Amino acid sequence: MSTDSYFVIDLETSVNNIGKDKSKCGIASPHHHNNVIVATGIMTDKCKHPKLFYTDGNVYQQLKNGLYYDEELDIEKWLKSACKARIIVGHNIAFDINYILYNSLNHKHIKIIRESIVKEPILVWDTMLVEHMLSGQQWKYPSLDDVCKHYGLPIKNQEVKDLWDAGVKTEDIDKHLLLEYLSHDVTVTKEIFELQIKAVDKSGMRNIVFDELRARMATIMMEHNGTPFNETLAKNLKEDITEEIKEVRKLIIDNLKSLNYNVNFTPDLIEAINISSPQQVSKMLFGGEIAWFTKEPDIDDTGKVVLYKSGIKKGHTKWKKVTNSTNLIRVVNPKTVWGTAKVGIYSTSDEVLFDLLQPSLTWYARDLIKAIQKYRKLTKERDTYLTGLLKVCWDGGLLHPTFNHVETPTGRLSCRNPNIQNITAKK
Numbered sequence: 467m468s469t470d471s472y473f474v475i476d477l478e479t480s481v482n483n484i485g486k487d488k489s490k491c492g493i494a495s496p497h498h499h500n501n502v503i504v505a506t507g508i509m510t511d512k513c514k515h516p517k518l519f520y521t522d523g524n525v526y527q528q529l530k531n532g533l534y535y536d537e538e539l540d541i542e543k544w545l546k547s548a549c550k551a552r553i554i555v556g557h558n559i560a561f562d563i564n565y566i567l568y569n570s571l572n573h574k575h576i577k578i579i580r581e582s583i584v585k586e587p588i589l590v591w592d593t594m595l596v597e598h599m600l601s602g603q604q605w606k607y608p609s610l611d612d613v614c615k616h617y618g619l620p621i622k623n624q625e626v627k628d629l630w631d632a633g634v635k636t637e638d639i640d641k642h643l644l645l646e647y648l649s650h651d652v653t654v655t656k657e658i659f660e661l662q663i664k665a666v667d668k669s670g671m672r673n674i675v676f677d678e679l680r681a682r683m684a685t686i687m688m689e690h691n692g693t694p695f696n697e698t699l700a701k702n703l704k705e706d707i708t709e710e711i712k713e714v715r716k717l718i719i720d721n722l723k724s725l726n727y728n729v730n731f732t733p734d735l736i737e738a739i740n741i742s743s744p745q746q747v748s749k750m751l752f753g754g755e756i757a758w759f760t761k762e763p764d765i766d767d768t769g770k771v772v773l774y775k776s777g778i779k780k781g782h783t784k785w786k787k788v789t790n791s792t793n794l795i796r797v798v799n800p801k802t803v804w805g806t807a808k809v810g811i812y813s814t815s816d817e818v819l820f821d822l823l824q825p826s827l828t829w830y831a832r833d834l835i836k837a838i839q840k841y842r843k844l845t846k847e848r849d850t851y852l853t854g855l856l857k858v859c860w861d862g863g864l865l866h867p868t869f870n871h872v873e874t875p876t877g878r879l880s881c882r883n884p885n886i887q888n889i890t891a892k893k
Contacts, residue, residue, distance in 0.1 A: 472551045474507075474652050474655050475506070475556050478504045479502065480501050480504055482635070494561075498860070508575075509653065510548045515653075516528070542574070549579055553590075555656065557651070560869075588683065590683045592679065599671065599675055623643075682871055689867060693864065693886055700852050704848055711848065714840050715841065718741055718834065718841065725834070726792075726795055735758050741841050742845060748811045748813075749811075751796075754793065754810055757791040762786060763784070763785060764783075771783055
């Protein structure tokens with residue numbers, strides 16, 4: 467594919483999904499209904515300055531004196547001509563293309579770009595991904611500023627970033643300031659692309675880079691299309707598994723009570739038992755001290771209960787936190803190789819538990835270990851495959867994962883929010 471004809475694109479978007487439920491996916495996620503495109507910068511291989519589209523419907527262009535002026539050209543015709551190029555260039559371009567494909571506000575210029583992406587075969591040139599490959603896959607997530615420094619190009623104005631950090635919405639930032647910021651990004655991305663083309667050809671990596679970029683377009687479409695997810699079924703399963711977890715936890719506590727008959731399992735001690743803690747599981751199996759806290763009235767030197775003397779708690783009892791502890795018996799003998807950096811604490815990994823389940827094991831030890839294994843299995847199913855997926859399921863019952871091409875030093879594809887490469891096929 468020829469690299470003579472291309473266009474560069476960059477977007478400035480809103481950052482409105484700040485709710486706890488979806489903040490894990492990034493406050494500027496293209497899949498959140500409250501996030502929209504605020505400004506678009508486009509630059510072709512023949513342009514000296516980028517065209518800057520703003521939500522007011524006007525098109526601007528930065529001049530050397532820093533001013534902007536309305537374009538007096540047929541922008542629809544210009545865009546359609548620009549979009550005939552079969553290479554779209556951008557830094558971390560998956561973010562921008564996902565916004566273009568979603569295009570909730572139906573901007574006319576975005577619609578033209580979207581149609582060119584959907585209807586025609588294109589190649590996305592992600593300058594972040596290419597830089598990762600040029601570094602021998604050692605540079606993870608190279609930022610635009612860092613890549614600019616690498617090539618001796620100017621970095622962007624910090625003022626817009628400072629406004630975002632202060633909580634200012636993109637749509638409320640001064641238009642001229644935002645467009646200047648956008649113009650810089652588009653311009654340096656074009657320069658980076660041209661430098662990368664030379665570096666790729668010089669290194670003889672053209673075929674492998676183009677193959678990876680074709681794969682990037684495929685994963686972008688996978689992100690956009692999403693994976694169907696039945697939220698109602700997931701919520702019902704989560705409730706069922708939570709009840710089962712409670713039953714298994716009670717079974718484990720009952721086993722511990724039977725084995726440690728000399729220990730007074732008070733409600734505070736029972737509440738402090740954390741079966742998800744490897745250290746506590748080590749003490750349940752191999753013996754050790756379990757600590758927990760209780761609240762007791764604060765007593766002065768005369769034996770009287772201390773009361774608050776002022777403030778809204780005046781006359782009320784002062785309470786203090788008291789540390790209690792008890793020793794659990796050893797149920798099974800650990801191997802030396804299972805030892806950890808903490809004295810008396812042994813590994814309780816899944817492999818160790820499996821190794822412990824020998825035919826010679828006592829029935830009560832076997833019951834305890836199997837209950838711990840079941841507890842782990844259930845909590846993983848609930849917290850990873852249900853709670854985790856419910857947090858990242860978007861409107862319409864779709865999971866929109868992020869595929870990472872710039873994370874692993876081996877070049878292996880990874881995934882997050884959610885990691886659908888690691889979802890069990892089991893029921």
